[in-house]
Amino acid sequence: MAERCPMVTVRPSGVRFRALPGQPIMAAGIAAGFRWPTVCGGKGDCRVCFVEVLEHHERLSMPEPAEAQAIRELGGTLGRRLGPVRLACQAGVHGDVVVHKRGVRPRRDNSEGGDRS
Ligand code: FES
Numbered sequence: 001m002a003e004r005c006p007m008v009t010v011r012p013s014g015v016r017f018r019a020l021p022g023q024p025i026m027a028a029g030i031a032a033g034f035r036w037p038t039v040c041g042g043k044g045d046c047r048v049c050f051v052e053v054l055e056h057h058e059r060l061s062m063p064e065p066a067e068a069q070a071i072r073e074l075g076g077t078l079g080r081r082l083g084p085v086r087l088a089c090q091a092g093v094h095g096d097v098v099v100h101k102r103g104v105r106p107r108r109d110n111s112e113g114g115d116r117s
Contacts, residue, residue, distance in 0.1 A: 009098045011054060013105065019093035022061065025051065026088035029104060037103040042089035049088040050074055051099035057084040059095030067091075 005018040008025055019028030026036045026049050039046035047070050053060065063071060067090040074085050088101065 006059070006093045007096045008093060009096075010051075010104045011098065011100050012102070015104050021094060022092040024089055025060075025086075025091050025093055025097075025099065028093060029088070033107055034104050035107050036088060037101070038089065040089075044070070044087060044090050047074060047087065050085055051088045051091075051101045052082045053084040053086055053097060053099050055098035056095060057086070057097070059093070059097050060086060061090075061092035061094065063087075064090065 005020060007016060007018055008028060009016050010029070015029075015034060017029055017032035017034065019025065023031075024042070026038065026042055029036050037048050039048045042049070044066055050070075063086065067087050070087055071085050075082070078085065086099075088099070
């Protein structure tokens with residue numbers, strides 16, 4: 001039997017989409033037809049894509065060193081009230097998760113997300 005694709009729930013909007021096992025959160029959201037805040041387009045450089053993981057951060061891939069460094073720096077910027085923070089363009093989904101991210105919304109066109117220039 002095929003493995004069930006994990007579900008990503010985004011609050012506060014309530015957006016939900018499925019990810020292929022191991023697919024980064026942001027890539028899964030874009031593939032499902034949503035815009036995701038980004039400047040670098042998913043290269044791990046801008047940090048604009050970051051999410052606070054509200055439930056089941058253990059179901060995401062372990063951060064690579066570059067993401068781990070970005071998370072440490074974001075933590076210093078954002079303060080201690082946040083739960084675990086991840087870059088949505090880097091964190092692979094391996095089970096149902098709930099994240100907090102403002103600005104995730106349905107695309108109004110047929111582009112693949114990001115800039116259209
Ligand atoms: S999209 Fe730029 S760091 Fe994730």
